[in-house]
Amino acid sequence: MLDNNIKTQLRTYLEKLQQPIELIASLDGSGKAQEMLAMLQDIAALSTKVSVRHDGDAPRKPSFAVGRPSEAARISFAGIPMGHEFTSLILALLHTGGHPPKAEASVIEEIRAIPGRFHFETFISLSCHNCPDVVQALNLMAVLNPGISHQMIDGALYQDEVTARQIMGVPTVLLNGQPFGQGRMTLEEIVGQIDTGALQREADKVSARAPFDVLIVGGGPAGAAAAIYAARKGIRTGVVSERFGGQVLDTLAIENFISVKETDGPKLAAALEQHVREYDVDIINLQRAEALLPGTVGGLIELRLASGASVKSKTVILATGARWREMNVPGEKEYRGHGVAYCPHCDGPLFKGKRVAVIGGGNSGVEAAIDLAGVVAHVTLLEFESSLRADAILQKKLFSLANVTVITQALSTEVSGDGKKVNGLVYTDRKSGQGHRIDLEGIFVQIGLLPNSDWLKGTIALSARGEIEIDARGETSLPGVFAAGDVTTVPYKQIVIAMGEGSKAALSAFDYLIRSSVA
Known part of the structure; x- marks a missing residue:
């Protein structure tokens, strides 16, 4: 089932297992069941810490669970997790086997403390590049908390169930049999939805932050470039982002990013975040900007967030990007996700x-x-x-x-x-x-795309298309406020152009700070 290259890579990963795990298969007489069993046997042959049972009796067949011999398994896959989901399988094996996850320590402790019973089911397609993030987040939660379980379901394999449940988009997540969410969700977003006090605690922490020298709104290519250029100047830099990576996360093939022959959106977004985190940048993720109030607090610019929090800064760079343009016809919103x-x-x-x-x-x-x-x-x-x-x-x-x-x-x-x-x-x-x-x-x-600038109407000069009007230095109509990327009037909405504009805006903001301090 697995080719030699994959086996070689997988053997290296399985060396990181700290305790035994078992794979429990629930099979029927289908060809897919035989493929699944062959894959599980290939995996078990690569490590003495992995064993296979095929006496499972799960309702969905074929499927298999990943667990520890002394515990009931809390992670399962109804389908063969290849393609984009192969990484989800590897991480499920490693985390179940005791290899520490890379999540923030505070998030891990929060997950462990969540009370109650939660059974998640995620319908995916193996070609979906958004689905693995959701699958991996829920699998990790199942590893950390005995009250949480999760099953990935390949919609193409369980087509009858997809039709019966009227599932028209992936990833679609059910919680205890009821709709929970659809589309890309991060670990922190999911935790925030089931831990009702998490959002308020996070808002309080955000509001307690000291003012920034440069605050960037948006975590896409323009925002990431601005953050790196600002941080390299040694000034206090923050990034407020609804989701780090922005529209790039929804881009599959990228073949025009200079010096990189080909990549995809999720990979580039992960690289952007990793690069930003190499510097002393305060990333405030999963926060949506709601209002910009220039010069209201001791000359500082205030940014109010939908969570109720607010942050202040001497300068602001707006890099909120763009979103998919809708048809705006009757029925579109009603059937979004349902066709x-x-x-x-x-x-x-x-x-x-x-x-x-x-x-x-x-x-x-x-x-x-x-x-x-x-x-x-x-x-x-x-x-x-x-x-x-x-x-x-x-x-x-x-x-x-x-x-x-x-x-x-x-x-x-x-x-x-x-x-x-x-x-x-x-x-x-x-x-x-x-x-x-x-x-x-x-x-x-x-x-096409629409600029994410609705929240700025009446505050800053916008073009007829809703783009933030900027000059050659990235300056807007408000002193101390700059803008970059797809949300602006700069033509040609391209990743490489957004990065250049973000860098330019950061340099302009730094120059503004120098001149303001002299004055």
């Missing part, structure tokens, strides 16, 4: 054999249609303009696919559904004015 999706790589496998639409004829939309065509029964791509905007090579590939239909001059007007999930899309032909309906089960929206 309306924004990540074809994550959610595409859930629509295997079904009919879907892709909205948008730029590079993102055409790439999404090409990817989906290999999984779904049929793809209809709708573009507002009279022709596609994607690169010629992508269009050539798109038009070579037999199960793709392209409709131009199409204005999407409504997402229809049966009350539980999407069943169609209504659009208007802009040339003839006639309305049409397409029967389908999924809609993937790929129409």
